[in-house]
Amino acid sequence: MSGSVNGENRAEPNLTPMLDMVFQLITFFMLVINFKSASLDLSLKLPVIGSAQPLDTQGVEDMLILNINNQGQLLVYGAVTPLENFLAKEARASRMKLPPADQKKADIELPTSVIIRADKGVSFKDINRVFTECQARGFRKFSLKAFNMEETSA
Amino acid sequence: MRRRKKRGAGEVELNLAAMLDMAFQLLTFFILTFRPSPIEGQIALNLPPPIAVTNVNQVRAAAGTGGGDASVVPGTGTLVLTLHATPDGKLKDLVFGARPLLRGPIDRGGLSLLNTELENLLATPAGAFDAVQLHVDPALDYETFLSIMVTCSKQKTPDGKPLEKLSFVELKSK
Numbered sequence: 519m520s521g522s523v524n525g526e527n528r529a530e531p532n533l534t535p536m537l538d539m540v541f542q543l544i545t546f547f548m549l550v551i552n553f554k555s556a557s558l559d560l561s562l563k564l565p566v567i568g569s570a571q572p573l574d575t576q577g578v579e580d581m582l583i584l585n586i587n588n589q590g591q592l593l594v595y596g597a598v599t600p601l602e603n604f605l606a607k608e609a610r611a612s613r614m615k616l617p618p619a620d621q622k623k624a625d626i627e628l629p630t631s632v633i634i635r636a637d638k639g640v641s642f643k644d645i646n647r648v649f650t651e652c653q654a655r656g657f658r659k660f661s662l663k664a665f666n667m668e669e670t671s672a
Numbered sequence: 673m674r675r676r677k678k679r680g681a682g683e684v685e686l687n688l689a690a691m692l693d694m695a696f697q698l699l700t701f702f703i704l705t706f707r708p709s710p711i712e713g714q715i716a717l718n719l720p721p722p723i724a725v726t727n728v729n730q731v732r733a734a735a736g737t738g739g740g741d742a743s744v745v746p747g748t749g750t751l752v753l754t755l756h757a758t759p760d761g762k763l764k765d766l767v768f769g770a771r772p773l774l775r776g777p778i779d780r781g782g783l784s785l786l787n788t789e790l791e792n793l794l795a796t797p798a799g800a801f802d803a804v805q806l807h808v809d810p811a812l813d814y815e816t817f818l819s820i821m822v823t824c825s826k827q828k829t830p831d832g833k834p835l836e837k838l839s840f841v842e843l844k845s846k
Contacts, residue, residue, distance in 0.1 A: 537691060636814050
């Protein structure tokens with residue numbers, strides 16, 4: 519069966535339902551997109567600890583995420599970065615968030631929480647160096663990231 | 673202002689094809705950049721600057737109550753757990769105070785035994801310890817260290833409060 523298309527009798531599909539559906543899909547992806555995950559190195563194999571629970575800080579807490587690979591190196595957006603320089607820079611930035619009167623106090627506790635995402639194979643020596651460096655710069659609050667069940671994709 | 677009357681013959685039709693093209697491009701971008709990240713839990717720690725460890729024997733001696741009765745000066749000592757590692761980072765043994773408690777890589781059973789021992793020692797009203805310090809081999813892997821530390825952090829003091837004084841130090845390399 520063949521049909522000719524001419525100027526007088528054109529068959530035009532109704533694109534409106536398709537556009538509706540596409541907009542709904544766009545809305546879904548816009549809502550679930552998480553730009554924060556760019557700072558998380560998903561190649562790390564986190565330790566598995568049954569009692570590790572997601573903690574909701576209601577978005578009010580300032581966080582510094584440190585990705586540590588199994589060699590004990592700090593990864594920032596996938597690139598190996600010297601830990602000392604990075605922490606010094608972040609500590610300066612965190613200190614600026616303190617009230618002006620407290621900014622010059624040497625032993626003041628910084629308001630930033632350090633989130634450590636370390637590979638499960640990293641040695642204690644390397645992870646202890648991270649803690650020590652952070653403490654030396656005034657960071658006191660730490661969170662250690664872990665899966666609470668074995669990742670099937672890992 | 674009066675609205676214009678719609679004219680049946682000269683109806684304005686929007687060209688939806690262009691909008692659909694753009695919408696598909698946006699959709700493609702979002703699909704390609706979509707990476708669902710796994711849900712991660714976390715263990716919160718508050719690590720103040722290092723302070724001197726209380727030695728229960730010294731406290732007992734200072735109180736003039738030497739001897740073996742640990743209940744004389746309750747809640748003043750630090751329980752030391754020493755963790756030795758094999759060269760590949762697994763747990764070699766765990767020394768509980770001065771007593772060897774576990775040998776070989778740690779598993780659920782080992783953690784359960786450690787939990788029981790800690791409960792028996794820390795939660796009793798006459799307990800001599802109010803703090804736990806881990807002496808950790810530098811070669812020990814992070815997962816083993818973390819699982820032991822979490823077991824310790826779940827302990828309670830005799831008054832029912834969570835154990836807060838938990839610290840760790842690195843053993844000197846051999």
